[in-house]
Amino acid sequence: MAKHSLMFICAITPLHNGAGEGLGLVDNPIMRERTTLFPIIQSTSIKGVLRHAFGADNHPKVQALFGPPPGKGDSHGGAVSFSDGQMLAFPVRSLKGIFVWATSPLILYRLHRNIELAGLTAQFPKLTELLGNIDSSFNNTPNKARICPSGKNSLLINDRLILEEFPKTIEVSDKLEEFAKEISPKLFDSSSSFLKSEFEKKLVLLTEDSFRHFITNATEIMPNIRIGENGTTETGSLRYTEFLPAETVLYTFISFEKANNPKDDDALLNVIKEIKVNKKGTELTFDNGDEWVKALFEQGKPSVIQIGGDETTGKGVVQLKFI
Numbered sequence: 605m606a607k608h609s610l611m612f613i614c615a616i617t618p619l620h621n622g623a624g625e626g627l628g629l630v631d632n633p634i635m636r637e638r639t640t641l642f643p644i645i646q647s648t649s650i651k652g653v654l655r656h657a658f659g660a661d662n663h664p665k666v667q668a669l670f671g672p673p674p675g676k677g678d679s680h681g682g683a684v685s686f687s688d689g690q691m692l693a694f695p696v697r698s699l700k701g702i703f704v705w706a707t708s709p710l711i712l713y714r715l716h717r718n719i720e721l722a723g724l725t726a727q728f729p730k731l732t733e734l735l736g737n738i739d740s741s742f743n744n745t746p747n748k749a750r751i752c753p754s755g756k757n758s759l760l761i762n763d764r765l766i767l768e769e770f771p772k773t774i775e776v777s778d779k780l781e782e783f784a785k786e787i788s789p790k791l792f793d794s795s796s797s798f799l800k801s802e803f804e805k806k807l808v809l810l811t812e813d814s815f816r817h818f819i820t821n822a823t824e825i826m827p828n829i830r831i832g833e834n835g836t837t838e839t840g841s842l843r844y845t846e847f848l849p850a851e852t853v854l855y856t857f858i859s860f861e862k863a864n865n866p867k868d869d870d871a872l873l874n875v876i877k878e879i880k881v882n883k884k885g886t887e888l889t890f891d892n893g894d895e896w897v898k899a900l901f902e903q904g905k906p907s908v909i910q911i912g913g914d915e916t917t918g919k920g921v922v923q924l925k926f927i
Contacts, residue, residue: 606860608722608857609858609926609927610856611856612854613923614852615849617850617920618850618919619848620632621644621920630825630844634823642819643848643854647687651682654670655670665879665900667680668683668900669901670683672866678867679867680865683861683897684901686859691853693705693807693852693853700760700761704755704807705808705853707810708810708814709735722857730785731786734782738809744811747773749773749811750780750808752777752784752804752806753777780809784807790925799851827845828844845913861894902926907924910922
């Protein structure tokens with residue numbers, strides 16, 4: 605049976621995971637789910653940038669984990685697979701407190717489902733309690749929001765939460781804050797203690813309709829203008845590109861399976877079989893199957909990568925956390 609893990613993706617700079625040419629006012633929109641309009645990062649993008657972070661395409665370790673280099677795809681499959689990057693928390697501007705991390709019941713139910721698949725339910729007991737405290741009536745009042753008790757002084761004006769230009773009637777939820785404190789150490793490392801503390805105060809639960817409004821209308825839209833050879837703006841070059849804002853939090857579901865034998869390449873197979881991984885004092889080899897694959901991946905996993913377009917302008921830098 606395959607081993608599983610979750611990888612959290614925290615945007616350090618605005619992120620453009622492109623969907624190609626847009627049909628509306630935005631020339632370069634981000635990728636979204638068809639039904640919910642939630643922003644996503646394709647699994648192929650995640651796999652590609654992680655493969656690049658692990659080393660050269662033809663390195664035996666890279667081939668064991670991610671499969672053969674381009675042009676040799678019929679040799680064998682990779683041993684690590686990824687789901688699309690899914691939304692967890694979206695930063696929304698607040699009239700007081702600068703911004704909040706917004707989420708919704710559907711987002712949390714999806715996270716819980718993936719946690720169950722990964723066998724990590726025991727690490728998230730507060731999430732289970734929070735979901736048990738959300739009934740169907742919550743979504744029936746679009747201007748309603750639940751906040752953490754410790755966020756009242758930081759976010760409320762006359763007992764109302766004002767996100768963008770929309771006032772929200774609030775409910776204070778101990779369960780929401782308990783979950784925020786449970787998950788924040790899994791999102792932010794020890795060097796990000798300020799963000800960890802802010803997340804524990806400023807995680808806000810919105811209704812589905814309200815959340816969808818913000819993720820479709822409160823992304824960042826930036827203009828791009830091409831400069832010609834003579835140093836002036838080229839006519840017709842103005843384009844608008846959509847970005848997920850910094851501090852957006854997403855996650856992906858990772859599966860680890862036994863590495864495949866490279867077809868008709870005994871030399872590569874022999875090199876792969878010589879790779880050893882030390883896991884808690886136990887030496888693992890190719891014969892340990894998915895345990896070896898997961899340990900090998902965790903040994904070389906990066907903490908920061910770049911995803912999406914506009915790399916040369918500093919966009920798409922994200923921090924990774926694994927559980």
